[in-house]
Amino acid sequence: MKKVTIADVAQHAGVSKSTVSQYLNQRFDYMGEQTKARIEEAIAALEYSPNIVARSLKQKSTTTIGVIVANILHVFSTHVIRAIEDVCNEHNFHVIICNADDQPEKEKKYIEMLRAKQVDGIIAVPTGGNVALYQDLVKKNFPIVFMDRLIHGVEIDTVLLDNEKASFLAVEALVKQGYSQIAMISPFLDPNITPREERINGYKKALEQHQIPLEERYIVPSAISEMQESIGRMMQLPNPPNAIIAVNDRVLKQVLTYVKNQQMRIPEEIAVIGIDDVPYADIFSPSLTTVAQPAFKMGEKAANLLFEKMQNKERSNQAQIYRFEPELIARESC
Structure with missing residues (x-):
């Protein structure tokens, strides 16, 4: 026809x-x-x-952006994606979601795929393993915004949490309730994964400010698959912690699973605080004290920054870092 x-x-x-x-x-x-x-x-x-292709060629726009997240299983990722999609919908733009699994090779393939599809811009939670590729995008004035992580050597606007303050709020809440043997559980530390590094640093600074000696064995970096065993070894110490801070939502799940399996009572036997609010925090029994980051506002900020860049591709002299304030949500777990 x-x-x-x-x-x-x-x-x-x-x-x-x-x-x-x-x-x-x-x-x-x-x-x-x-x-x-x-x-x-x-x-x-x-x-x-x-004819969408013909219209895109004429307008020099596909009205599409790409979003690359490190791990779509994080509550933070889903909230950020939703906020970005809301902003894009207002601008009649489409969104392609990519999950890099914190693998530089996978991230590289996604960047190349998005560029081949001629997306108008990219919002990325970078792995840190493709610095040269990102530098090339900057050199070409391609619109891009980073979320959640700082990558040294790349001048790209970045939106992220004040991670040190998030840990400070958690430690402070525990100290006010009389806890002083405070542990922090985290996935393996990686200098390219800013939140983990900054939250550990914030934890150490908060202990120092409250004049609590640092017990290195209370800092437990571990693979998610081995985290419960790692927590178990820590709890076998002669003087085990009486409070745990989970560095993110996936770690919090592992901590709660360990506590349940050991039939420990929260907060009587172990206090728990999670950084990142989770949907089940207020219905868990006892309800969970968390330090929330404003993920929706952060996603909106990243999307609006990207649209500004797409409308004005003149590159500024220096990349900007936009820090958002965490909020302690006090409940019953400490």
Whole structure:
């Protein structure tokens, strides 16, 4: 069958091709309701489908952005994605979601795929393993924004939490309740994964400020798959901790599973605080004290920054870092 064109729609509606084009691009400023109705009827009658590729070439925009997250299983990732999608919907943009699993090779493939699809910009939680690739994007003035992580040697605007303050709030809440043997559980530390490094540093600084001696064995970095065993070894110390801070939501789940398996009572036998609020925090028994990061606001900020860059591709002289404030949500677990 012959492909229906804008000219066919225009002829059926009794208007010019430029009027149909204005309708398709939602430029209705000088278009009467009857004209819009005729065009709409013509599109439906002819089953017209716009040529998205041709329109993209003409407008030099695919009205699409890419979002690369480190691990889509994190509550933070899903909230950020939702916020970005909301902003993109307001701008009539589409979003391609990519999960890099913190693997530089996978991240590289996604960047290359998104560039091949000619997305207008990228928001990424970078692995840190593709510095040269990101530097090349910056050199070409390609619109890009980083989330959650600082990558040294790359001048890209970054949106992230004040991670040290998040740990400080957790330690302070425990100290106020009389706890002084405070542990912090984390996935393996990696200089490219900013939140882990900064939250551990914040924990150490908070202990020092409260004049609590640092017990190195209370800092437990471990693979998620081995975390419960690692916690168990720590709890076998001659003087085990009486409070645990989970560095993120996935760690919190492992801590709670260990506590349940050991039939320990929260907070009587062990106090627990998680950095990152989780959906089940207020319905868990006892309800969980958490340090929340404003993920929706952070996602909105990243998306708005990207749209500013896409509208004005002139690169600024220096990348900006946008830190967001954490919030302690006090409940019953400490």
